Amino acid sequence: MSRRVRGISFVAATACAAMLLTSCAGGGSGSSNGNASAQTDKVSITWDMWGGDEKSEKWVKDTAEIARKQNPDIEIKTQTASWGDYFTKLTANASSGNLACVTSMNGQRLNTFYQTLSPLSEDDLRTAGINPADFTQGALDILSYDGKLYGIPYDVAAMLVYYNKDMFAETGTPEPRAQWNFDDFLAAAKSTTTDAHKGFGVGMGEFQWMALPIAKSGVQPVTKQNKLDLTNPDFLEAAQWYAKLVTEEKVADPVPSASELGWGEEQYQAGNVAMAVDGTWNAKGYFTNEAGFKAGAQRLPQGKNGSYALVLGSGFGIAANCQGAEREAALKVLGSLLSKDAQDLLASSGRSYPARTESQPLYFEALPEEIRGEVKTAFEAVFTGLTGQNSASTWQQVNEYFTPNLVSVYTGAMNISDMLASAQSQFGN
Known part of the structure; x- marks a missing residue:
């Protein structure tokens, strides 16, 4: 402006x-x-x-x-x-x-x-x-x-899994529960994937894609001492799981180009995918979407060590x-x-x-x-037991490096472990 x-x-x-x-x-x-x-x-x-x-x-x-x-x-x-x-x-x-x-x-x-x-x-x-x-x-x-x-x-703010209630109902898929886990998430993504649409929209933004690997592993890619830790074995394993949602599980489409910075969220907003991860700051927009579908939201799935999410x-x-x-x-x-x-x-x-x-x-x-009660319930669930974000001095450069390379990861041209190892080598402090 x-x-x-x-x-x-x-x-x-x-x-x-x-x-x-x-x-x-x-x-x-x-x-x-x-x-x-x-x-x-x-x-x-x-x-x-x-x-x-x-x-x-x-x-x-x-x-x-x-x-x-x-x-x-x-x-x-x-x-x-x-x-x-x-x-x-x-x-x-x-x-x-x-x-x-x-x-x-x-x-x-x-x-x-x-x-x-x-x-x-x-x-x-x-x-x-x-x-x-x-x-x-x-x-x-x-x-x-x-x-x-x-x-x-x-x-x-915190990250939520937003979901399309209409797609869940049409495919007979149970809606996410507050205590759901990553097996439940994958089952829902598979069940809601049809010839007409995918079950999930992968992210390009830092927490739009990293929120699920962080929640699954219970590990941040930065230590409490503000040191980059992208190759932490637990985080690396969870990141590989995330990339396979596109390359192996086929429940998500690859991102067309690095210019599609809001890919997963925009696909969800348009009613093209059943689920996407985004922040609480977009709750009102998603629940009153112009595509006309009925929206829902749930906290991130629990990993093997329970719930783990960041306060932003x-x-x-x-x-x-x-x-x-x-x-x-x-x-x-x-x-x-x-x-x-x-x-x-x-x-x-x-x-x-x-x-x-x-x-x-x-x-x-x-x-x-008409949406007040459901948004309130989702917020009450997600704003419980949140953890502060660890951040390295090179975090901005890391995310700028990820943007084009995530496109290659989603198409299968690059392994996400190679992307993380390269970022750790270049920007580790």
Whole structure:
């Protein structure tokens, strides 16, 4: 989405566009990280967030207004960029130490940017008015790295198996149960595979494909010491099982090209496959799909050691370059962005599932009544006993390497064990 700039010259607007993740306003009233305004005695704090659509932009605007009302002595500015542009420009601004005081961060990308954020102490949380006990169990793991807390999540997410109830009914296949295992999953994929459609859509995104191998093995491809562990024997065996869903079991089609990044999820959304793995953030869209089928969702199957799934999400941190009075003001803004009022707004908007537990019931109330009960049941099952994600500093490069090679794996041109061994060799740290 283009960012609208008002009341400044063309030259100044061009400068703003070039520094989208830094604060820019006419008259020199703003700064990249929140300096005192030249026009008022207020400390000026900028909050950077990704957007890209009208609904997201409205949520940012309304959430910022809540923070302003709670902090009348702080000037709060907002800046947004589309999801892809946000992290590209964040990289550029991080290299110059010029981040906004309140910087939004996705948990899967923290390993790349944690050094640009300031670790949060217990005193910081008290200044922000944040009590960790108010948030979903394990949620603070989302923005933790190497034992340090770098942010507080505003939402929590987990991976689910979404399924097409109509296809299950047409083939006489029992619907998944909360305690199902991988034998049950494979049996369902085989039973729902017909001449007209496949039983499963394989993934290309990191957790769209890795969630099942992680759940099956009970092992993450990164150690708790943040070391890449792609060739761990248990994870490797589970990854081979996953690839065979296409190459041997024939319950899934290969992916046509590396450009099909949302292959499995899009096939499911279109009503072309019976099951796919995706995050809780897409639950509303799947349950109200335009293809017209009746959707269901279930937690990931249990592996030989029981249930194992990761807690995911995004949140807000304080930039390392934000110091002194600005940092204290930024902490107060951080607390307001995660306050009950702000989390209630997030839940009611249906944008995502809030991290603050007392706000979570409002998320379900915002759903259409006909799907509310089933989504609530699926969420209650999946948000139990989740584990924090381990992440290596090279994780982004690893996933970029996987994208084209997964296409070769699914066609049978490459063995997934070779793909993982090569990634471990190139990016192991």
